[in-house]
Every structure is written in structure tokens, then in C-alpha cells.
């Protein structure tokens with residue numbers, strides 16, 4: 001048989017093979033989604049719906065700013081702003097990014113299981129009615145089911161507030177959702193690089209001030225400023241609590257007109273409610289960070305503030 005005859009004889013088969021090659025190439029690709037390779041411990045939790053030992057996971061006591069993603073498929077699941085300390089031993093969130101987490105009845109007939117909506121990876125369980133946060137919801141997630149992507153610090157905003165002993169203001173701001181970090185220092189005085197002793201002498205004119213760095217995608221400047229009026233007594237005109245003197249006066253240091261207008265609006269609301277607000281509005285100047293032993297004072301000492309307590313005023 002010569003070459004031409006062979007091609008003619010095989011023609012129907014060649015046509016059929018070509019048809020199937022084209023058909024496979026045109027098939028939808030969803031089912032071929034590439035997942036990250038999992039270790040046997042990851043598989044035990046993510047695929048076989050196991051549970052990691054409490055208090056052992058990487059993200060239990062983790063407070064970085066960013067997003068938590070699915071270990072298996074990389075889908076974004078939770079924002080760090082929704083994470084809270086439940087002391088249950090697993091990372092806890094009071095909300096998930098909409099549409100990313102699937103809830104289904106657990107085979108135990110009691111709990112509600114949560115899975116990655118995209119790939120079905122087992123995440124943990126969701127509980128309601130425990131009263132941890134205002135959302136009354138706790139997504140209890142295995143650390144091992146998650147990866148973390150830090151958020152760029154350039155997207156952060158900063159507010160400056162003085163309201164008595166700066167240890168107390170720092171302590172309270174660290175409890176506000178969306179606050180990334182708080183530093184204590186001095187602002188509004190006449191001298192550069194003041195020391196605590198110089199400020200206490202009353203001769204420099206500085207106010208004990210907190211620098212509050214927050215994530216504007218989680219909390220607005222107005223929320224942060226509103227909170228300020230609720231964690232100290234804005235009606236005390238000579239200091240705060242037992243701390244009397246200029247360095248303890250109530251001040252909002254505004255960086256721009258928008259912040260000033262926000263503070264004026266909030267003071268107006270309080271005045272309408274009958275509060276005789278003594279808070280001053282002063283243009284922000286250089287923030288002089290205080291000595292290291294003043295930073296994180298309450299978390300280092302394990303004590304709690306003596307004159308700052310959250311009081312709802314709005």
C-alpha cells in the first residue's frame with residue numbers, strides 16, 4: 001500500500017481524533033482549578049474536617065492588619081478588623097467577607113460548619129448568641145485552614161488626641177476595632193524633644209497625646225474621634241480625673257479642616273445633649289514620642305486605667 005492510499009484509508013480516524021482534540025481543548029476549565037499542596041496535618045483538618053488543638057494555631061493571638069485567605073485555594077475569607085479575642089483557643093471573627101464562607105449543618109446535628117465557598121475547604125464552625133461583640137457571631141476558624149496577607153501601611157490614617165494621662169487613652173484605643181497601633185507622646189508645646197519631667201514641670205506647654213494609627217477601610221476618623229469623647233470626660237476643664245494641669249487637658253489635634261469640622265460636629269452634638277464640653281481644638285504639630293517606658297504601659301504592667309473608662313455619650 002502506498003502512502004496516499006494509507007492516508008485515504010485512515011482519513012475517518014484522523015478526522016475523529018482531530019474532533020476529540022478540539023473538544024477537549026474547548027472544555028470548561030473550572031474543574032481543573034489548581035489547589036495548593038497540603039501537608040498531612042492540613043489535609044486532616046481541611047479535607048477530613050478535623051480540628052486543630054486549641055491554643056496551638058498560628059493565628060490565635062495574632063493582631064496584624066490584613067486579610068485571611070483559604071489555605072487551599074487562596075480565596076480571601078476574613079478581614080483582620082473582624083477578628084477579636086474570644087479566648088476559646090482558635091482565631092475568632094465576628095464577620096466574614098460577604099459570599100466567601102459557606103455555612104452548612106454539621107453532621108453532629110448541633111453545630112453549623114463553615115467552609116470556603118470557592119473550594120469547600122473545612123474552616124471550622126460558626127456560633128451565635130454568645131455576646132462577644134455587637135454582631136453576636138463567632139466564626140471559630142482553624143489557623144491551619146488559613147493564610148495571612150498583611151495590609152500595606154501606606155493606607156493607614158492617623159489621629160491625635162489628648163485627654164488626661166496618655167496611658168489610659170492608649171489602653172482604650174487599643175480596644176477599638178480598626179486601630180492598628182497607638183503611641184503615646186507630647187504635642188502642642190513650645191520645645192523640641194521634651195522629656196516627661198519637662199512636660200510635668202508645666203513649662204513646655206505640651207499635652208500628653210496619643211497618636212492613633214487606624215485603618216480607614218475599617219473605621220472612619222469620625223468613629224475614632226467619637227470614641228475619644230467616650231473614653232475620657234470631655235467636660236472636665238482642669239485636667240482629667242485626679243490629674244490636674246495643662247498637660248492633662250482635653251484636646252483634639254486636627255491635621256486638616258475635615259478633621260476639625262468632624263470634631264466640631266461631635267462637640268455640637270454633645271453640647272445639644274447638655275454636656276459642657278471643655279475639649280480644645282488645636283492644629284496638629286510635631287508629635288514627640290514619649291520615652292519607651294511610657295509605651296504600652298498598661299499591657300506591660302497588667303494594670304488597668306484609673307481614670308479612663310468607656311462611657312456611651314452619643
Ligand SMILES: [Zn+2]
Pocket residue numbers: 070071072073074075116117118119120121
Ligand atoms: Zn478555598
